[in-house]
Amino acid sequence: MSTEPVLQVRNLRAYIGTPRGVVRAVDDVSLDLDRGHALGVVGESGSGKSVMARAIMGLMPGRSGCSGQVLFEGRDLLTLPRKQRAEIWGKHIAMVFQDPGRSLNPVVRVERQLTEGMRKHLGVSRTEAHGRALDLLQEVGVPDPEKRLRNYPHELSGGMRQRVMIATALACRPTLLIADEPTTALDVTVQRQILDLLRRVQRSHGMSMILISHDLAIVAGRTDRTAVMYAGKLAESGATREVFDAPRHRYTHALLEATPTIDHERHAPMRLITGSLPDPTAPPPGCRFAARCSHADAACSDPGPQMVSIGTDHEVACLSPVQTSTEQITGGELVGR
Numbered sequence: 662m663s664t665e666p667v668l669q670v671r672n673l674r675a676y677i678g679t680p681r682g683v684v685r686a687v688d689d690v691s692l693d694l695d696r697g698h699a700l701g702v703v704g705e706s707g708s709g710k711s712v713m714a715r716a717i718m719g720l721m722p723g724r725s726g727c728s729g730q731v732l733f734e735g736r737d738l739l740t741l742p743r744k745q746r747a748e749i750w751g752k753h754i755a756m757v758f759q760d761p762g763r764s765l766n767p768v769v770r771v772e773r774q775l776t777e778g779m780r781k782h783l784g785v786s787r788t789e790a791h792g793r794a795l796d797l798l799q800e801v802g803v804p805d806p807e808k809r810l811r812n813y814p815h816e817l818s819g820g821m822r823q824r825v826m827i828a829t830a831l832a833c834r835p836t837l838l839i840a841d842e843p844t845t846a847l848d849v850t851v852q853r854q855i856l857d858l859l860r861r862v863q864r865s866h867g868m869s870m871i872l873i874s875h876d877l878a879i880v881a882g883r884t885d886r887t888a889v890m891y892a893g894k895l896a897e898s899g900a901t902r903e904v905f906d907a908p909r910h911r912y913t914h915a916l917l918e919a920t921p922t923i924d925h926e927r928h929a930p931m932r933l934i935t936g937s938l939p940d941p942t943a944p945p946p947g948c949r950f951a952a953r954c955s956h957a958d959a960a961c962s963d964p965g966p967q968m969v970s971i972g973t974d975h976e977v978a979c980l981s982p983v984q985t986s987t988e989q990i991t992g993g994e995l996v997g998r
């Protein structure tokens with residue numbers, strides 16, 4: 662099996678034309694996702710996470726412009742002919758949204774929603790598709806699957822609909838699953854069950870996954886790597902444990918301090934990040950977090966930081982990164998600065 666990352670995003674820009682100007686929703690983002698790995702994408706509301714997911718899927722609205730590369734198994738989804746892209750979306754890349762209403766058709770029974778993709782993309786018979794649909798519902802924890810197959814979406818609870826949506830996304834055994842705030846509409850207990858289910862199936866299917874959330878607690882423990890977005894740019898990325906245990910970007914650090922659900926002595930007491938995201942139609946030059954950062958100086962805006970390696974499997978775009986305890990003791994130099 663190839664060791665090349667399953668997804669390589671290179672200098673991705675997604676700009677959206679609006680009456681008040683061009684929103685630079687995603688601005689020069691590069692990242693890799695390895696085969697069989699889960700990547701968490703976190704950041705405040707409005708930081709560009711969903712637009713990035715939509716740009717990767719080729720689901721951007723008409724007036725927006727995307728540039729850069731989105732290499733899925735080596736093929737650039739931004740330039741691939743429409744027919745080939747459609748084949749990849751249905752079969753190899755699937756998406757789970759916050760709201761099952763966006764991907765489940767209210768007037769179509771669960772069985773047809775689950776089997777349509779399999780029959781179209783995998784060419785399986787009606788009987789085989791029925792058997793697979795039963796297995797899938799069982800796998801995602803839907804009780805009495807034979808009965809549920811005959812239901813319409815509105816006859817199921819919110820949690821069950823979300824499970825059916827996950828089963829539908831898994832139906833063609835995709836290589837990559839993109840889950841955008843998949844549990845926001847659900848109560849906390851069901852949220853946890855669905856998130857744990859996603860991580861379990863991601864591992865058991867050997868699938869790659871992008872899990873998007875504004876809540877760091879959701880991606881902690883359920884992803885291998887984490888990328889932190891701020892105002893359309895990546896602030897930091899690395900192994901999830903490292904990003905959470907030793908955040909280096911001032912924004913990541915502040916986000917962790919503002920996240921009460923992560924039980925971490927070092928980050929207590931909880932503090933709010935004052936200020937707000939910059940205007941996305943006219944972002945400041947250099948570091949976009951500078952106006953809210955107590956460590957910022959003139960160099961942060963002129964020309965500002967690039968993503969640099971700051972340790973094994975850890976990158977940060979900050980000119981004044983949080984020091985690790987070893988650096989504080991030895992006065993250690995940062996790699997790449």
Ligand SMILES: Nc1ncnc2c1ncn2[C@@H]1O[C@H](COP(=O)(O)OP(=O)(O)OP(=O)(O)O)[C@@H](O)[C@H]1O
Pocket residue numbers: 677679684686704705706707708709710711712713722875941
């Ligand atoms: N269809 C659209 N038209 C105009 N602007 C948009 C559109 N979709 C997103 N934006 C803008 O793009 C920027 C990034 O939005 P995006 O939805 O990606 O943020 P997010 O990090 O996913 O936030 P949330 O967690 O609230 O979904 C924001 O400034 C948003 O207002």
